[in-house]
């Protein structure tokens with residue numbers, strides 16, 4: 756079943772065309788990666804899909820809803836990863852979870868979520884004192900506190916050390932195993948290969964590849980996913 760359907764999406768900032776005819780679909784229960792160079796339009800796609808930005812053209816349905824006209828209903832059914840600045844430094848882990856649970860009509864049991872995501876030992880820790888890996892773990896738990904069907908994660912592992920990154924990958928897989936559809940914006944081909952069922956590569960506001968990471972590999976004779984990715988991006992420059 757298709758949970759996200761984007762057709763001919765257009766978005767400009769002033770005279771700059773950030774999205775120029777983006778078309779893609781995300782199926783229920785998959786981890787879907789969005790890749791592409793800086794400024795390609797990845798975040799703009801996610802912001803339009805989660806109702807944070809108004810597209811200029813095209814059609815967009817998430818869980819059958821229009822993110823612009825049905826934003827309130829949609830926000831009850833999706834989860835988005837917070838940016839670091841969204842939480843006050845002094846807030847404690849348990850306070851953040853309790854506060855975010857209060858935003859939803861049917862929240863998850865935040866105490867159970869804290870336990871499940873291994874945050875109980877940090878329940879009294881202040882946000883500013885958490886390391887990068889613990890912050891990401893908290894952001895994932897907060898993205899899940901509304902019992903969402905779809906979660907949007909934007910560069911979740913950027914800046915993490917290799918072990919925190921690997922731990923975050925396991926958390927993302929665990930999310931998918933619970934039946935949540937995950938949309939993951941990433942710059943890392945190895946991450947896409949390890950996690951994603953399918954990917955879209957966006958370049959200059961257009962989708963230049965959509966399919967499994969393996970399908971991208973077959974487009975290049977090098978046998979390396981990184982090389983296949985760079986060949987694709989270079990072809991479109």
Ligand SMILES: Nc1ncnc2c1ncn2[C@@H]1O[C@H](COP(=O)(O)OP(=O)(O)OP(=O)(O)O)[C@@H](O)[C@H]1O
Nearest residue numbers: 768769771773791792793794795796797798799800
């Ligand atoms: N609020 C804004 N005002 C003006 N231009 C913007 C705004 N947001 C994004 N842009 C521009 O739109 C283009 C697409 O930006 P977007 O953030 O979607 O790209 P991205 O692929 O997520 O990039 P990155 O990998 O660097 O995060 C870029 O050229 C960016 O500079």
